[in-house]
Amino acid sequence: MTDVLVRSPARSWALALMLGSASFLVLFDSLAVATALPAIGDEFGLRPGVLQWVISLYSLSIGAFLVLGGRVCDVWGRRRVMLAGLAVCTGAGLLAGLAPNLPVLLAGRALQGMAAAFALPAALSAAGGEFDTEPWRSRVFSVIAFAAWSAGLAGAMLGGVLTTRLGWRWVFLVTVPVGVIALLGARILLPRDRPGTASGRRLNATSAVLVSSGLVVLLLGLQENSPLLGLGGLALLALMVVVERRSAHPMVNPGLLASRRRAGSYLAFGTYCAGYTALVVIGSLALQERYGLTADAAGLALSPVLVGGAISSTLAPLLMRRFSARTIVVTAMALCALALTLIALSDSVPQLLPWLLLWGLASGPIFVGLTRECISDAPEDDRGTASALFESMSHIGGAIAVAAFMTMLGAGIAFRPVELTGAVVVAAGALLTLLVVPGRRS
Structure with missing residues (x-):
């Protein structure tokens, strides 16, 4: 029985919006x-190098715990993980907003990141599991994409306003009521995890x-431009692969990466995120x-870019x-490659604007198309891990791209060659998608 038969349109929209939260x-x-x-630095008397850890931590x-978060979804149930992740993320936002000193603020930020690493794959896996037929299968990922682009636009626009008018603490505190509403929505709308999960x-x-x-070590090495830390992180991951091959309960089911559709989609999203790093x-x-x-x-x-992404996310299901x-x-990534090329060749800010909008307009269908390919068709017992691997392409791929650029x-090397x-x-990602991902009419 499909979701259309058991859930009214109003309830479907409510569930999709909750997952987008x-x-x-x-x-x-x-x-x-x-x-x-800057306002946080002024209050606590912090140097820029120390202040950067408020974001970096x-x-x-998020990047370090995504794979674990996805696997926990598969083993313990996505509803349980979603509720726990939203609760911790909301509480951590409150902790950061009320922090009396830097250590408490950093603790709140670390908790927020860890909670997000569990909540994100839970939301994506729930989207793939609860909406298994069209048009809702594409529509739910469109809602999640729209929420992501809208959040970026709201954060960029409102962050400065909140800091100036109410103080920097409200940048954290304003997320608390949103988290509470999302938590209540998840408790009401998400079905209970089935017995014998995974x-x-x-x-x-x-x-x-x-x-x-x-x-953690790899991302820290990339962030600090430390080859020693980077090699240490790779060594730990290589050791994990050895352990995985001998385990009866591996973190990542090899079948997830054996699929050309998923493997190609992961790589395509990684190249897109590398280009997005160059852009932003x-x-x-x-x-x-x-x-x-x-x-x-x-x-x-x-x-x-954010405006275009929000618009195109709503059109992607069509x-x-x-x-x-x-x-x-393939078409959208080719347009992104063209947009970034024209951005690199521009000589003034007004010349940049239409190409920035073009990138955003091409981006929504990329996210919706790749999330559907990676997550919707993943085995039910591995959908959380599949979601985590997809999200990892953004955080890990972006970190590698930042370090390289x-x-x-x-x-x-000048800005123009780096952007090119x-x-x-991105163009290589489009070609890779064409060659690796099997074609299929939706």
């Missing part, structure tokens, strides 16, 4: 906090420790250093009904 909480927080950093926590499989404690510690991180630096904009003005100049996911993703800038390199990576 997890993405909203994570991305609003990550972008809004950046605008509050959050990102590290067919009696257990969580491999050794693999869990190795994957999380390995990702390198692009923001270029706007400030090349065109003389302030940090706030640079953020405002990049807002067409495309998914007419064309295969591969056709949509910043190294290029540090070596004296990002465009080449």
Whole structure:
């Protein structure tokens, strides 16, 4: 029996919006906090190098615990994990907003990141599991994508307003009522986890420790540009692979990566995220250093990306009904590569704006198409892990791209060649999708 037969349209929309709230909480927080950093530094008397950990610790926590979070969803049940993740994330936001000193603030940020690493794969796996027929299968991922892009826009726009009018603490505190509403919605709308989740499989404690510690060390090495830490992280992950091959209960079912559809989609999303890093991180630096904009003005100049992403996310389900996911993703990634190329070749801020909007308009279908390919068709008992691997492409792929692009800038390479390199990576992702992901009409 499908979701259409057992759930009214109103309840379906309510469930989809609740699942989108997890993405909203994570991305609003990550972008809004950046605008509050100067005020936090002034109150606690922090140097910029120390202050950066308010953001970095959050990102590290998400990236390090995503795979574990996805596996826990499969073993313990996505409803339980979703409720726990939202509760901890909401409480951690309150802790950060009321923090009397830096250690408490950092503790709140670490908890927020860890909770998000569990809540995000739970939301994506629930979307794939609860909506198994069209049009809702594409529609729910469209809602989640819209929530993510809207959160980015709201964070970029409202972060400075909240900090200026109410104080930096409200950047954290404003997420608390949203978290409470999402928590209540999840409790009411998500069906109870079925008995015997994951067919009696257990969580491999050794693999869990190795994957999380390995990702922490690897991401820290990328962030700090430390080859020694990076190699240490890779060594821990390699050891995890050895343990996994001998385990009766591996963290990642090898069958997930044996599928051309999923493996190709993961790689495609990783290349897209690398290009997005060139667009946003390198692009923001270029706007400030090349065109003389302030940090706030640079953020405002990049807002067409977020506007375009929010618009195209709502239109993606219409495309998914007419064309295969591969056709949509290949076309959209080619447009992103073109947009980034034209951005790199532009000579003024007004020239950039239409190409920034083009990137955003092409991005919504990429997210909707790839999430559907990676998650909807994953085995029920591995859907949380499949969701976590997809999200990892954003955090880990983005960290690798930042390290690579910043190294290029540090070596004296100009902004334009770095941005063009990002465009080449996205174009390669489009070609990879065409060659690897099987075609299929939706």
